[in-house]
Amino acid sequence: MLEIATVFDFTRDAVIFAVGVTAVLASLGVILCSSPIYSALYLIGHMICLALLFLLYNAEFLAVVQIIVYAGAVMILFLFIIALLGGKKEVQENSFHRSIAITFVFILLGELCLSATVGPTKQVQGEIPADLFGTAKAIGLELFSKHLVAFELASGLLLVAAVGVICLAKFSFAPLRRRVR
Amino acid sequence: MLSLIIFIPLIAALGLLMVSRENTAMVKMVGVGASGASLALSLWLLFSFDTANAEMQFVQMFHWVPALHINYLLGVDGISLWMVVLTAFLGLIAVLFSFTQKEGLRNFVALMLALEAGTLGVFLALDTILFYVFWELMLVPTYFLIGVWGEGRRVYATMKFVIYTLAGSLLMLVAILSLTMVHYGATHDVTFDLRVLTQTHIDPATQMWMFFFFFVAFAIKVPVFPLHSWLPHTYVACPIPALILLTGAMSKTGAYGFLRFCLPLFPEAVESFATVIGLLAATGMVYGAWIAIAQKDLKALVAYSSISHLGFIVIGIFAHNGTGIEGSVLQMVNHGIIASALFLIVAFIELRMGTRNLDELQGLSKAMPVLYGSFMLITLAALGLPGLNGFVGEFMILMGVWTSSMFSGLSGLLVLMGGLSIVFASIYMLYMFQGSMQESPDNLPDGLTDIDRCEFKLILPACLLIILIGLYPKPFIDRITPSVDSLLHLEKTVNLHSGEESHH
Amino acid sequence: MGEQFVLLISAAIFCVGTAGFVIRKNPLIMFMSVELMLNSVNFLLVTYSSFLNSLDGQIFALMIMAVAAAEVVVGLAIILTIFRTRHDMDVDHIDVLKG
Amino acid sequence: MFASSWLILFFPLLGFIGLSWYGNRLSKKLAGLIGCGTVGASFFMTLVTLSNLLFLPAEERVGQVQTLYQWMSAGSFKLNLAILVDPLSVFMFLIVTGVGFVIHVYSVGYMHDDPEYSRFFSYLNLFIFSMLLLVAAADFFFLIVGWALVGLASYLLIGFWREKTSAVLAARKAFVMNVIGDVGMVIAAFAIFESFGTLNFVDVFAAAPGMFRPNDDTVLLITLLLLVGAFAKSAQLPLHTWLPDAMEGPTPVSALIHAATMVTAGVYLVARCHVLYELAPYTMYFIAGVGILTAVFAGSMALVQYDIKRVIAYSTMSQLGYMFLAVGIGVYSLGMFHLMTHAFFKALLFLAAGSVIHSLDGEQDIRKMGGLQRVMPLTHATFLIGALALAGFPLTSGYFSKEAIILSSYHAEMGNFVFWAIAVLTAGMTAFYIFRVYFYTFVGGLRSPGAHPHESPMIMVVPLAVLAVLALLGGLLGPWVDSFLSPVFGRVVEHHHDGALETIALVAGIGGIATAGLLYMVSKDRMDLIKEAMAPIYDLLFHKYYVDEIYDFLIVSPTKAIGAFLEQKAEREGIDFVVDEVGLQVKEVSRGISLWQSGKVRTYALNMIVGMVTILLFVVFM
Numbered sequence A: 001m002l003e004i005a006t007v008f009d010f011t012r013d014a015v016i017f018a019v020g021v022t023a024v025l026a027s028l029g030v031i032l033c034s035s036p037i038y039s040a041l042y043l044i045g046h047m048i049c050l051a052l053l054f055l056l057y058n059a060e061f062l063a064v065v066q067i068i069v070y071a072g073a074v075m076i077l078f079l080f081i082i083a084l085l086g087g088k089k090e091v092q093e094n095s096f097h098r099s100i101a102i103t104f105v106f107i108l109l110g111e112l113c114l115s116a117t118v119g120p121t122k123q124v125q126g127e128i129p130a131d132l133f134g135t136a137k138a139i140g141l142e143l144f145s146k147h148l149v150a151f152e153l154a155s156g157l158l159l160v161a162a163v164g165v166i167c168l169a170k171f172s173f174a175p176l177r178r179r180v181r
Numbered sequence B: 001m002l003s004l005i006i007f008i009p010l011i012a013a014l015g016l017l018m019v020s021r022e023n024t025a026m027v028k029m030v031g032v033g034a035s036g037a038s039l040a041l042s043l044w045l046l047f048s049f050d051t052a053n054a055e056m057q058f059v060q061m062f063h064w065v066p067a068l069h070i071n072y073l074l075g076v077d078g079i080s081l082w083m084v085v086l087t088a089f090l091g092l093i094a095v096l097f098s099f100t101q102k103e104g105l106r107n108f109v110a111l112m113l114a115l116e117a118g119t120l121g122v123f124l125a126l127d128t129i130l131f132y133v134f135w136e137l138m139l140v141p142t143y144f145l146i147g148v149w150g151e152g153r154r155v156y157a158t159m160k161f162v163i164y165t166l167a168g169s170l171l172m173l174v175a176i177l178s179l180t181m182v183h184y185g186a187t188h189d190v191t192f193d194l195r196v197l198t199q200t201h202i203d204p205a206t207q208m209w210m211f212f213f214f215f216v217a218f219a220i221k222v223p224v225f226p227l228h229s230w231l232p233h234t235y236v237a238c239p240i241p242a243l244i245l246l247t248g249a250m251s252k253t254g255a256y257g258f259l260r261f262c263l264p265l266f267p268e269a270v271e272s273f274a275t276v277i278g279l280l281a282a283t284g285m286v287y288g289a290w291i292a293i294a295q296k297d298l299k300a301l302v303a304y305s306s307i308s309h310l311g312f313i314v315i316g317i318f319a320h321n322g323t324g325i326e327g328s329v330l331q332m333v334n335h336g337i338i339a340s341a342l343f344l345i346v347a348f349i350e351l352r353m354g355t356r357n358l359d360e361l362q363g364l365s366k367a368m369p370v371l372y373g374s375f376m377l378i379t380l381a382a383l384g385l386p387g388l389n390g391f392v393g394e395f396m397i398l399m400g401v402w403t404s405s406m407f408s409g410l411s412g413l414l415v416l417m418g419g420l421s422i423v424f425a426s427i428y429m430l431y432m433f434q435g436s437m438q439e440s441p442d443n444l445p446d447g448l449t450d451i452d453r454c455e456f457k458l459i460l461p462a463c464l465l466i467i468l469i470g471l472y473p474k475p476f477i478d479r480i481t482p483s484v485d486s487l488l489h490l491e492k493t494v495n496l497h498s499g500e501e502s503h504h
Numbered sequence C: 001m002g003e004q005f006v007l008l009i010s011a012a013i014f015c016v017g018t019a020g021f022v023i024r025k026n027p028l029i030m031f032m033s034v035e036l037m038l039n040s041v042n043f044l045l046v047t048y049s050s051f052l053n054s055l056d057g058q059i060f061a062l063m064i065m066a067v068a069a070a071e072v073v074v075g076l077a078i079i080l081t082i083f084r085t086r087h088d089m090d091v092d093h094i095d096v097l098k099g
Numbered sequence D: 001m002f003a004s005s006w007l008i009l010f011f012p013l014l015g016f017i018g019l020s021w022y023g024n025r026l027s028k029k030l031a032g033l034i035g036c037g038t039v040g041a042s043f044f045m046t047l048v049t050l051s052n053l054l055f056l057p058a059e060e061r062v063g064q065v066q067t068l069y070q071w072m073s074a075g076s077f078k079l080n081l082a083i084l085v086d087p088l089s090v091f092m093f094l095i096v097t098g099v100g101f102v103i104h105v106y107s108v109g110y111m112h113d114d115p116e117y118s119r120f121f122s123y124l125n126l127f128i129f130s131m132l133l134l135v136a137a138a139d140f141f142f143l144i145v146g147w148a149l150v151g152l153a154s155y156l157l158i159g160f161w162r163e164k165t166s167a168v169l170a171a172r173k174a175f176v177m178n179v180i181g182d183v184g185m186v187i188a189a190f191a192i193f194e195s196f197g198t199l200n201f202v203d204v205f206a207a208a209p210g211m212f213r214p215n216d217d218t219v220l221l222i223t224l225l226l227l228v229g230a231f232a233k234s235a236q237l238p239l240h241t242w243l244p245d246a247m248e249g250p251t252p253v254s255a256l257i258h259a260a261t262m263v264t265a266g267v268y269l270v271a272r273c274h275v276l277y278e279l280a281p282y283t284m285y286f287i288a289g290v291g292i293l294t295a296v297f298a299g300s301m302a303l304v305q306y307d308i309k310r311v312i313a314y315s316t317m318s319q320l321g322y323m324f325l326a327v328g329i330g331v332y333s334l335g336m337f338h339l340m341t342h343a344f345f346k347a348l349l350f351l352a353a354g355s356v357i358h359s360l361d362g363e364q365d366i367r368k369m370g371g372l373q374r375v376m377p378l379t380h381a382t383f384l385i386g387a388l389a390l391a392g393f394p395l396t397s398g399y400f401s402k403e404a405i406i407l408s409s410y411h412a413e414m415g416n417f418v419f420w421a422i423a424v425l426t427a428g429m430t431a432f433y434i435f436r437v438y439f440y441t442f443v444g445g446l447r448s449p450g451a452h453p454h455e456s457p458m459i460m461v462v463p464l465a466v467l468a469v470l471a472l473l474g475g476l477l478g479p480w481v482d483s484f485l486s487p488v489f490g491r492v493v494e495h496h497h498d499g500a501l502e503t504i505a506l507v508a509g510i511g512g513i514a515t516a517g518l519l520y521m522v523s524k525d526r527m528d529l530i531k532e533a534m535a536p537i538y539d540l541l542f543h544k545y546y547v548d549e550i551y552d553f554l555i556v557s558p559t560k561a562i563g564a565f566l567e568q569k570a571e572r573e574g575i576d577f578v579v580d581e582v583g584l585q586v587k588e589v590s591r592g593i594s595l596w597q598s599g600k601v602r603t604y605a606l607n608m609i610v611g612m613v614t615i616l617l618f619v620v621f622m
Helices: A002-006 A010-032 A036-056 A060-085 A096-116 A136-145 A148-170 B002-016 B024-048 B078-100 B105-124 B128-149 B154-187 B204-221 B230-237 B240-265 B267-293 B298-319 B322-353 B369-382 B389-403 B411-437 B453-471 B474-488 B496-501 C003-023 C027-052 C056-086 D003-025 D028-055 D087-110 D117-136 D140-158 D165-196 D201-211 D217-233 D242-248 D251-260 D262-272 D274-278 D281-302 D308-328 D332-359 D377-391 D397-411 D417-442 D458-489 D499-522 D524-533 D535-542 D544-594 D601-621
Strands: B057-065 B070-076 D064-074 D077-085
Touching: A010 A036, A010 C003, A010 C027, A036 A060, A036 C027, A060 A136, A060 C027, A060 C056, A096 C003, A096 D601, A136 A148, A136 C056, A148 C056, B002 B024, B002 B057, B002 B070, B002 B078, B002 B105, B024 B078, B024 B105, B070 B078, B070 B105, B070 B128, B078 B105, B078 B240, B078 B322, B078 B453, B078 B474, B105 B128, B105 B240, B128 B154, B128 B240, B154 B204, B154 B230, B154 D544, B204 B240, B204 B267, B230 B240, B230 B298, B240 B267, B240 B298, B240 B322, B240 B474, B267 B298, B267 B411, B267 D544, B298 B322, B298 B389, B298 B411, B322 B369, B322 B389, B322 B453, B322 B474, B369 B389, B369 B411, B369 B453, B389 B411, B389 B453, B389 D140, B389 D165, B411 D165, B474 D064, C003 C027, C003 D601, C027 C056, D003 D028, D003 D064, D003 D077, D003 D117, D028 D087, D028 D117, D077 D087, D077 D117, D077 D140, D087 D117, D087 D251, D087 D262, D087 D332, D087 D458, D117 D140, D117 D251, D117 D262, D140 D165, D140 D217, D140 D242, D140 D251, D140 D262, D165 D201, D165 D217, D165 D242, D201 D274, D217 D262, D217 D274, D217 D281, D242 D251, D242 D308, D251 D262, D251 D308, D251 D332, D262 D274, D262 D308, D262 D332, D274 D281, D281 D308, D281 D417, D281 D544, D308 D332, D308 D397, D308 D417, D332 D377, D332 D397, D332 D458, D377 D397, D377 D417, D377 D458, D377 D499, D397 D417, D397 D458, D397 D499, D417 D499, D524 D535, D535 D544
Parallel strands: none
Antiparallel strands: B057 B070, D064 D077
């Protein structure tokens, strides 16, 4: 809501700041842990942080979805796979590739930050009643009117994904061989 | 009417795909029916054509892509008239002859019909985009005809042919689009109608590169001298029925393109490039003939002789005067008839003797008197014997070159090169004819038979036309003359001023 | 907190995800990094939807979640299949598409 | 009045079409009848036309053009199919159809045993038609058409025995040589069209004097280009090599085409275009020079040959040289007169030789003949008459025509002493070689034990007799020819009388005969001595000055070699190679680029990031 962004509210800001920083730290945890199981746990933490942030930014429905879908379903799937494949630690070596990658990621970060300071974006006047904003009802109204096609397409996508997974997982494949020229 | 000429073969080609493979009787019927109907319609066109009218006749137009003003626009004038009749004529002969094909007859005939339709479309289209579509449509059946039914290094030949042609035609597409842009810049009117575009004034610098793009596309198809290297491979690999259409009709599309696009659209560029092109064409004439002398393979010999003869056509076009261009158009018809008849004869010989190598052929005339007679007639026409059709065209072309003002003083040299190639033509054609037909007949295989009635019927129309055009070319030339005249006296009227203002 | 903070957080998470994808060799962790990137974008969409008072952002985020879910499922299945055939978890060893 | 003149051309054409289409189904008798009948009818029509022409007063006998139909009109180039009836063309009609008819009749006997009898007659008829078209044409275009068609007929007839390799090669050689000439003529036609805007004889000749000053570049170019055609057809230096080889054809062919009619077309052409040539005196000198050179050159080669037909063929070349000399020095009607007498006696010689060959089953080597005067009295008599006429023995036809030319070569406006001296020398040679052949063939004992010579049938002897009469008495027509042709040439040749020169020429001729008689009859052993003494010259002459070898070395082999070279180097390893190499290089480069496709996911990702960073750099800082 417009007022929220303009009215000074120290407690809320402090909470947002804390949760945001935690999310970043958790994400760092994801990529720095050598064992996938820890990464997965950090990711769950990150998801929860994000869900909290969603709540703080008036997106109750999405927050719930985030918890249920991501932290729930997706992460459980990750954990299953890790359990299945074994959480082997990987050996990290300081390679040329690694340093280049990190350099470029930092440049990217710098650029993103720079672009964030470009200036105020133009504000658009919304048309949803304030009290309804972010609730499941509002989202539902929006989703089933304006974005119906996208919604149906998403459902189709999920269906295809389900079928694809069954196909991938059910049949066994011969070991891949290097292509012979 | 014009649409029917194109689409009867095309639809028949598609329809053939629904006929069972084994049902050869049906395949033959559809093939002959479609190409025959096309020929009948084109003959009807020939007789109802208004000789005195230089405009496009029988124009048909539908909106095709209205948003871009691309129209389905067909029309025929004195130049394309003969090309259409020639293509339809050769189409029927080629389809009839393709029945000798042993394998995959149905697909073969279907592809032949599609090739015929594409070629006819090129000759009839007046919309540049439509022209381009048909231009590419010719390529697809050719690709399969050579690639699947060819002989020798057919894959190599096909690749070379297709890549060569595509490279040229893509350049042409660029030029086609920018041509419309130029017209749009002058009039704020999007059109792909060739009749309108020819009126557009294009400033000389732009003309140069546009002309060059068009020229390369057409020069590859003809082919003009340094761009010819696909031709020997393709012709040698190509199955003879397809070759009849390829050499008889398709190679004429390039020359036709010169007439339809290069001359009227870019007069200044033509003027500045004519000398170079004339030299290239003349070089090609001598070069092809010279190499033909060294050939042992009959098919390769005729292929190289085609390079030589097509050089004549190009040089006549760029002589840019009435005699030269009319001679070229007539020579296109002549070469279509002669070259395809020669290939037919090569095929007859190969069918019987199992070889095309001159060293292994000798004294066939003893066993094949009818073939001997027709072969002799066609040989004589090919080497330009006066009184037969080849001479009329070559005489007019060289006369046009001699009197042309386009070649900046080199006319004499070009005519001399033409004369040299005629001398060479007599040498290699006689090598071919005498080497295979005459001398001792001792080593002939038993049971060698003359061409049968059906084969004779295939070759007879060509022989008759050779004599007819040689004896009385007037009716042929009369239909060409008005269109050529209007082509030569075209005026660039559209927005000359806005064209000039854009310089400021 | 204002837009600046949101953008910074989002950028940071995105870059962390990127870095993770590039430097890690375990396909599972690479996948998690992709999730991080997606989440950072989701976060941005949601916050801006709130700033701009328009639900479109949230709808978009919802779609992304759906796609991400599908993607994860398929991706994990692929990883599983690869592991079953090659018994190897190092992506650098999987270079069948090499030119 | 001359509307029916078309029939002259029409009959042989009809005969050709009929015989070539139905030939196989006709009996030999019928085929021969058609072959001769059409030419006979044509001869009859010529006589009708001639009488029509003679009824006209002399000043109206110029250029009657009969148009058949408009042949084509393209751009500024318009052309009618038309014939020109004037004294010159009618004169040629007479020779072509007259001599042609006699030779046709002779062929009925000569070719009687040939399986492809009707094909022979169809070709002969085609030849007659083409030759008539050549002389009847009213413009340069149809002149060229006829020109090339006689070349075709000559090709067909030389190669008539198509299973004989030498005949096939000779036919090809003749055709290619003639095509070279045709090309020259075609280019000349272009130049004429460019200057005059028309190809019509009448218009061109009317406009030419007002258009050019003497020896203008253009008129020199035109006349020289026309000469290329004339020299090729008339076997003048350096385009002569095909004529001796052309003797591979049946003998009537040699008589008709390579002696009496076709080879004289060059002379006819110069006479026809005399208006142009008179504007180009340089070319005239050139013609006269080439003519006299060819005369002595061919005459010297004929001295040592042993093939009876070849000797006569070289003699033809030599006599054609005389004709060119005549037209070159401006005495056209003398050239045409010699053309006529030559047609008579040379056809006679060939036919008589053919009769000999026929009776000896195809033997052509004079060393294997001899003593035939006893078994073939009629042939012997006619051959003797022909030989005397050729040698210029007084009161035969050759005497009148040749003597007049030799005299004019000194006395005419453009004549000089050199021309005269060479002409006399050649006359001596001529007499020598023809009587050498005569003595070898008819006198002495039989030298071929296996042969059974016999006199030829009447159908061959009667034509010989007719020609013999003409060869004997044709000389009396001289004044008539001159006055008949004067409307065309615009003047009458002035006659000179110079006792000394005439005597010298006469003595040269008789001396030649006497020498031959001395060498070959009286003292045969001296001959070998002379041969040895003159060995290098003898070799040179016997090998025909090595011209064939020189041509082979300079033109034929290089042409073939360059053809093979172009195919291998320019085509395969040049253009083709370059084109293929473009394709291969593209393939190579793309293979190199494909190595970037490392297959490592993380590298791809890194590449994406690098790309993204770069793009963002632009977005942020620009």
